[in-house]
Amino acid sequence: MQKTSLQPTVGHIYARLLKSHASLFSFEERMKLRRWYKQYFRHSFKPAQYPGDPVYFKLSVAEILLNEIGLGKTSVLAFLLYEMVETDKVLTVKEIDKEFGTSVGMLITGLSKVRELYAKSASLESENFRKLLLTFAEDLRVVLIIVAEQLHVMRILHEYPEDARKSIAMESSFLYAPLVHRMGLYAIKTELEDLSLKFTNREIYSDIAHKLNETKQSREKYIHAFIQPLQEKLALMGHEFSIKGRTKSIHSIYNKIKKQNTAFENIYDLFAIRIILDVPPEKEKAACWQAYSVVADMYQPNPNRFRDWLSIPKSNGYESLHTTVLGPQNKWVEVQIRTVRMDEIAEKGLAAHWKYKGLKTDSGMDEWLRNIRDILENPELNAVDFMDEFKLNLYNEEVFVFTPNGDLHKLPKGATALDFAFSIHTNLGTKCVGAKVNGKNVPIKYVLKNGDQVEVLTSPTQKPNQSWLKIVVTSKARNKIRQTLKEIEFKDAELGREILMRRFKNWKLDLDDGYISKLARKKGYKTVSDFYQALASGKLDIFVVRDDYIELVKKETFDPATELRSAESFTKEATVPEGIAKEDVLVVGQDLKQVEYKLAKCCNPIYGDEVFGFVSVSGGIKIHRVNCSNAPQMIARYGYRIIPARWSGKFEGTQYPITLRIVGRDDIGIVANITSLISKEKEISLRSISVDSSAGLFEGHLTIMVSDNQQLNLIVKKISQIKGVKQVLRS
Structure with a gap:
C-alpha cells in the first residue's frame, strides 16, 4: 500500500536516526548493515507479515527502541537482523558479534522462542500468556523489543487489512497494555489503550474525542x-x-x-x-x-x-x-x-530508571527491577546493553503448558504430567498412565517444562496407589489421590467383609462385630477396615481367621471374669431389642411391608421420624433418620443403595429406647425434678440415668422408653422448662 505524503520515507527516518544517535554505529558498521540489507532483500527476503516497506518498518521500531524505551545497540541489532539469522539462515550470531563487538545470541534466541509461542497459543488475552511471554523471553530486552514492535503496528494499523485490525487491537488491550503498565511505561500504555479503543469501538472513540x-x-x-x-x-x-x-x-x-x-x-x-x-x-x-x-x-x-x-x-x-x-x-x-x-x-518507565541508576531511593520496585539496578554499573541510558548475564525469572515459581487444543494451563514449578492430568479432571488423573509431551511418550512422573504441549494418556484399568503421592506436587492432585485411595480401601474392606460373611454362613457361624473388632486388634490391625482389606487382598488366611475367631468366642463366653461388674459403677442400661419396632408398620421401597430390616443404632429412629432405608453389604436393610449424622455421606457416596421408607401404621404398646443428653446447673434438686417429672408420665418409663458434674454444670444421660416422636417432643419440652435446665438434646 502506498504511503501518504505525511508519512516519512525510509530516507527521512534514517536521517533522523543518524542525527539523534550518530555515535550508536560507526561509519564502517553502518556500511556493513546497508550491504547485508541489500543482499538480503535482493536474494533471500520473503514477504513479511506487516504491510508497506519492511525497511521502513524495521527503522521505525528501532527508533521507538532508542527514543521511547531507551534500549541500545545490541537490542537494535537483534531486531534488525533477527530474520536473517533465524528465519532465512543467511547470517550467524558469530558473524554479527564479530563485526559489531556485541552479544546478540540471547536476544535472537528469545525472539525466536516468543515467535514460536505466538504460533502455538490461541489464548493471547489470558494472564497466563503474559506470564509465559515473560518466562520465555528470559532477557527483559526481548519483551521490550516485542512491545516496541506492537506499538508501531498499532500506529500504522490503518494500513493493515480490515479483518485483521480488530484482533490486533484487542491483543494490544489485553496483552500489551497490562504488560507495559507493570513495567512503568505509562506513555506507551496510554497510547496502546487509546489506539485499541479506536479500532475496536471507533464510534465511542470518535464521540469522546469530539466532545x-x-x-x-x-x-x-x-x-x-x-x-x-x-x-x-x-x-x-x-x-x-x-x-x-x-x-x-x-x-x-x-x-x-x-x-x-x-x-x-x-x-x-x-x-x-x-x-x-x-x-x-x-x-x-x-x-x-x-x-x-x-x-x-x-x-x-x-x-x-x-x-x-x-x-x-x-x-x-x-x-x-x-x-x-x-x-x-x-x-x-x-x-x-x-x-x-x-x-x-x-x-x-524502565528507561528513566536506568538513567537514574545512581540515585539511592527507597523505591519498592519488584525484585527483577532491583536486580537490574545492581547489574547496571554504567549510569548511561544505554547501559542496559550490558545485561547479557541477566535472566528474567519474574515467574520462576510457575510453569505454563498447553493442551492439544492450545489452551494454556498454569501449574507450580516442579509439577508433573500426573499433576496436569488432575488439573484437567479428577477422572483423567485417576486413570492416567502417562502422557504425550510434544509428541513423545513420557511417564506420569515427567516434570513439565514451560511451553510443553501435553496430551494425557489413560487406561480404564488404572488405579492410584500410595507412590503417586510422592510424584505430585499440587495440593489438588494430592487431595484427590488420597480421597480415591480411601474409596478403594473402603471398597476393599466391604469386599473382605462380604467374603467373611459368606464363608461364615457356609460354616454355620454367627459373625459378631464385637468379636471381629477384638480379633482385628489381636492380629495387630489398627482398624477393622484394615483387617477386612487384608482379607480381601489375601494377606490373611481365611481359615486361620475362622479358627482364631472360634477360639476367641469360646474364651470370651466361658471366661467368668466377664460376668463380674462393680456395683459402685453400675448404671442401668437400656438394651435395644432389634425387633421391637417391627410391631409398628414400616413401608420400605415400593410399598413393601413384609421386609426384614433393623433400626440403625447411630440415630435410633422411632415411629413418626422421617426415615430412609440403606441396603447394607450383607443385603439387609437398616433404617436411618433423615437427619442422621451419617446420612449426607451415605447419600453422597452410596446413593444407589438408598431406598425410601415411611411409617404407615401404629400398634399400641410398642416403645423405643431414646437417650437424652441434658445439661443444667449443678444442683441435685434439678435432677430430682427431672426424674419426678418422668415418673408422672403414664406412657413413658425411665430405663437408666447417669450424671456427671464439672465447673458448676451437670451433664446427664437419660434413657427413656417412648412410643413415638410426638411423645418424645412433648417430654423434651417439659424437661426444658424445668428451672436450671439449659439444654436437652436427643442423642
Missing part, C-alpha cells in the same frame, strides 16, 4: 483559573517548578463512563493538574510534601481521594502524591505532585 475537542476552550479557561493563584504561592517555596493541566486519555474517560454508568457530561475529572518540582534528590520528599500543604491550604482536599506513592512507591517504581481538591465553581480537581525525576520515570 473533548468541543470542551477544550472552557477546560483550558478553568485550568488557567485554578493554576494562576497556585503558581504565586508555590513560587514562595523557592524551588524551580512547572505546573500544567493534562487532559486524561480517551480510554480512561471511557472506563469512567462505564464504571460510573453515566454520560460524558457528568465526568468531572476530565483532566489533572500536575506540579513538577526541579529539586536535588535529597530534597525530593520534603519539597513534594511542602507543595501538597500549599495546595491543601488553598483548596479543600477530599480525604478519601488521597494517595501517597511517595512514602511507599508502586511496585513498578511509580512515585507521586495524588490528591483531589474542591476547586473554583465547586468542581473536584485531581492534583499530582512529583519531581522531574519522578515524572520521567512515570512517563518513560
Whole structure:
C-alpha cells in the first residue's frame, strides 16, 4: 500500500536516526548493515507479515527502541537482523558479534522462542500468556523489543487489512497494555489503550474525542483559573517548578463512563493538574510534601481521594502524591505532585530508571527491577546493553503448558504430567498412565517444562496407589489421590467383609462385630477396615481367621471374669431389642411391608421420624433418620443403595429406647425434678440415668422408653422448662 505524503520515507527516518544517535554505529558498521540489507532483500527476503516497506518498518521500531524505551545497540541489532539469522539462515550470531563487538545470541534466541509461542497459543488475552511471554523471553530486552514492535503496528494499523485490525487491537488491550503498565511505561500504555479503543469501538472513540475537542476552550479557561493563584504561592517555596493541566486519555474517560454508568457530561475529572518540582534528590520528599500543604491550604482536599506513592512507591517504581481538591465553581480537581525525576520515570518507565541508576531511593520496585539496578554499573541510558548475564525469572515459581487444543494451563514449578492430568479432571488423573509431551511418550512422573504441549494418556484399568503421592506436587492432585485411595480401601474392606460373611454362613457361624473388632486388634490391625482389606487382598488366611475367631468366642463366653461388674459403677442400661419396632408398620421401597430390616443404632429412629432405608453389604436393610449424622455421606457416596421408607401404621404398646443428653446447673434438686417429672408420665418409663458434674454444670444421660416422636417432643419440652435446665438434646 502506498504511503501518504505525511508519512516519512525510509530516507527521512534514517536521517533522523543518524542525527539523534550518530555515535550508536560507526561509519564502517553502518556500511556493513546497508550491504547485508541489500543482499538480503535482493536474494533471500520473503514477504513479511506487516504491510508497506519492511525497511521502513524495521527503522521505525528501532527508533521507538532508542527514543521511547531507551534500549541500545545490541537490542537494535537483534531486531534488525533477527530474520536473517533465524528465519532465512543467511547470517550467524558469530558473524554479527564479530563485526559489531556485541552479544546478540540471547536476544535472537528469545525472539525466536516468543515467535514460536505466538504460533502455538490461541489464548493471547489470558494472564497466563503474559506470564509465559515473560518466562520465555528470559532477557527483559526481548519483551521490550516485542512491545516496541506492537506499538508501531498499532500506529500504522490503518494500513493493515480490515479483518485483521480488530484482533490486533484487542491483543494490544489485553496483552500489551497490562504488560507495559507493570513495567512503568505509562506513555506507551496510554497510547496502546487509546489506539485499541479506536479500532475496536471507533464510534465511542470518535464521540469522546469530539466532545473533548468541543470542551477544550472552557477546560483550558478553568485550568488557567485554578493554576494562576497556585503558581504565586508555590513560587514562595523557592524551588524551580512547572505546573500544567493534562487532559486524561480517551480510554480512561471511557472506563469512567462505564464504571460510573453515566454520560460524558457528568465526568468531572476530565483532566489533572500536575506540579513538577526541579529539586536535588535529597530534597525530593520534603519539597513534594511542602507543595501538597500549599495546595491543601488553598483548596479543600477530599480525604478519601488521597494517595501517597511517595512514602511507599508502586511496585513498578511509580512515585507521586495524588490528591483531589474542591476547586473554583465547586468542581473536584485531581492534583499530582512529583519531581522531574519522578515524572520521567512515570512517563518513560524502565528507561528513566536506568538513567537514574545512581540515585539511592527507597523505591519498592519488584525484585527483577532491583536486580537490574545492581547489574547496571554504567549510569548511561544505554547501559542496559550490558545485561547479557541477566535472566528474567519474574515467574520462576510457575510453569505454563498447553493442551492439544492450545489452551494454556498454569501449574507450580516442579509439577508433573500426573499433576496436569488432575488439573484437567479428577477422572483423567485417576486413570492416567502417562502422557504425550510434544509428541513423545513420557511417564506420569515427567516434570513439565514451560511451553510443553501435553496430551494425557489413560487406561480404564488404572488405579492410584500410595507412590503417586510422592510424584505430585499440587495440593489438588494430592487431595484427590488420597480421597480415591480411601474409596478403594473402603471398597476393599466391604469386599473382605462380604467374603467373611459368606464363608461364615457356609460354616454355620454367627459373625459378631464385637468379636471381629477384638480379633482385628489381636492380629495387630489398627482398624477393622484394615483387617477386612487384608482379607480381601489375601494377606490373611481365611481359615486361620475362622479358627482364631472360634477360639476367641469360646474364651470370651466361658471366661467368668466377664460376668463380674462393680456395683459402685453400675448404671442401668437400656438394651435395644432389634425387633421391637417391627410391631409398628414400616413401608420400605415400593410399598413393601413384609421386609426384614433393623433400626440403625447411630440415630435410633422411632415411629413418626422421617426415615430412609440403606441396603447394607450383607443385603439387609437398616433404617436411618433423615437427619442422621451419617446420612449426607451415605447419600453422597452410596446413593444407589438408598431406598425410601415411611411409617404407615401404629400398634399400641410398642416403645423405643431414646437417650437424652441434658445439661443444667449443678444442683441435685434439678435432677430430682427431672426424674419426678418422668415418673408422672403414664406412657413413658425411665430405663437408666447417669450424671456427671464439672465447673458448676451437670451433664446427664437419660434413657427413656417412648412410643413415638410426638411423645418424645412433648417430654423434651417439659424437661426444658424445668428451672436450671439449659439444654436437652436427643442423642
